[in-house]
Structures are given as structure tokens and as C-alpha cells.
Amino acid sequence: MKKLTVILTAVFLATGVFAQEKKDTSTIFIGKTKIIIISEDEKVEFKDKDTIDIDISDTTKCNKYNGHWAGIDLGLNGYLNNANSMDLTGSGKFMSLNQAKSWTFSLNFAEFNIGIVKKYVGITSGFGLQFNNYRLNSDNRLIGDSADLTYFTDTIKYKKNKLLATYLTLPLLLEFQLPVNHKKDWLHLSVGVVGALRVGTHTKQVFDLNGNDNKEKQRDDFHLSPFQYGLTGRLGYNDMSVFVNYSLSSLLRNGEGPELYPWSAGISFSF
Numbered sequence: 001m002k003k004l005t006v007i008l009t010a011v012f013l014a015t016g017v018f019a020q021e022k023k024d025t026s027t028i029f030i031g032k033t034k035i036i037i038i039s040e041d042e043k044v045e046f047k048d049k050d051t052i053d054i055d056i057s058d059t060t061k062c063n064k065y066n067g068h069w070a071g072i073d074l075g076l077n078g079y080l081n082n083a084n085s086m087d088l089t090g091s092g093k094f095m096s097l098n099q100a101k102s103w104t105f106s107l108n109f110a111e112f113n114i115g116i117v118k119k120y121v122g123i124t125s126g127f128g129l130q131f132n133n134y135r136l137n138s139d140n141r142l143i144g145d146s147a148d149l150t151y152f153t154d155t156i157k158y159k160k161n162k163l164l165a166t167y168l169t170l171p172l173l174l175e176f177q178l179p180v181n182h183k184k185d186w187l188h189l190s191v192g193v194v195g196a197l198r199v200g201t202h203t204k205q206v207f208d209l210n211g212n213d214n215k216e217k218q219r220d221d222f223h224l225s226p227f228q229y230g231l232t233g234r235l236g237y238n239d240m241s242v243f244v245n246y247s248l249s250s251l252l253r254n255g256e257g258p259e260l261y262p263w264s265a266g267i268s269f270s271f
Helices: 002-015 059-063 090-095
Strands: 019-022 025-030 033-038 043-047 051-055 071-080 103-117 121-135 140-143 150-153 158-180 185-209 212-219 227-237 240-247 261-270
Touching (some): 071 240, 140 158, 140 185, 158 227
Antiparallel strands (some): 025 033, 033 043, 043 051, 071 103, 071 261, 140 150, 185 212, 185 227, 227 240, 240 261
């Protein structure tokens, strides 16, 4: 806006012709060129043989609510048993994880916002793709084509043994935003629920064969539930935040394996 003011002032001094038509509209003539300045919309029009419109965003748009869903999430993921413990024992021990190597990545590609109180409170929804990578902590190969999820222990020593699940996610978030530093920066807190539709599942093993890395993939549903739903929370500063997700539904279908409730936590970067 400062640049625009300087340019128009220079033109006024150079031409010496300036007519004020009304309170919010001014006109400048430069030869056959007519420049109309409409301060209410902050719009400049150049009218000659060609017309060039330059629109500057209305300052009132700064008060529009804009949530923090679209972007990328990166962090750890895992699951808890029905006693809310990561220590899997008994029949569920074969699903124990190497937690430090179990990662999640999400691409939240669409966002929809409904403002409630200016920029301060609103509802956010959208769509995302979530990729959960569960790094199994054993040489157990999962078997999906059975009455329930089972396994056999391979004689091969695995370098990597993974269960990977991909979900289409749909959130419903209530977000609060708080200005700091004279409204130059913003804190935000959002809480809500996330539903997920499983769109792909496979296992992957990497092992040494005659001195070379050999990879095997098997695509199956491995008795994973087709739907997930759970709670989510995000706390952030400007376009960076931390997130925590906890599923209220079991990773596996009811009665087809151990009760495991997925969780994930990490850092989010908003678009």
C-alpha cells in the first residue's frame, strides 16, 4: 500500500491535474489515460484502449477465520493394548513394535473453514491421506488369509519387517486462535475427532539373500478394520504445531486379533 501511495503522489505532482469526485473515489488523467482510485475496495483501474485492474486484498479479509489442517504431519505412531499399555504380552506379543522406527506421515490436501467469532474461533474440516508405518520388532511374518490374524516365525533374519496401512482421513475440529506480538503472530489450539477409511494395507520384509538385500511385499487387509475414528488435538504457533491422535476403535476387526488402539504424535506444518 505504501508503494501505491508513493506512485500516485508522484503522478499527481508530475501532471498537476487531480480531481476529487467524492469522498471514497478519486480520478487522475494522464493524457488519454484515466486512473480511478476507489479507496473502499482499494481498487485501481487504468482505462485507455486497454484496461488493467489491480486488486489489493481488502484488509477485512485479515479477520476471516483460517484453520490449521491443510499441510503435512510427521511423527511417531504405534498402538496401545486394552490396558492402555505399549507393552504387548500374551497373544498380542507378535505385534510388538520397534517404536523408534514406527513412523507416520500425513498429507492433508484439502481444508474447509467456517468462522464463528471472526478469526478467533471456527470449525475446520477437510481431507487427508495418512500413511502409518508399523515396524514389527520380530521375525514374525503376518498371515492374513486365516480366520483371524496370525503369524509364523521365519527362519530368515529380517532387516526390516513392516505393516503399512493407508487411510483417507476426515477431521472435524473446533479451533481457537489467540493473537500475540501485536497480532503479528498467532497461537492456535484445535480439538476434535477424525474419521478414517482404510484404502490400502501391505506388509514388507527386507532380508539378506546371498549378500544382497531382498524385498518382499504382500498385499492383504490383514484383518484390519476398514474404518477408524478417534480424538485429535493440535497446539501451535503460526504455521507450525504439535499434534496427538488417539483412536477409539481397534486397529483390527473385533474378534479377529488382539485389541490394539492406534496413536500418533508429532509435528505439523500448515500450508
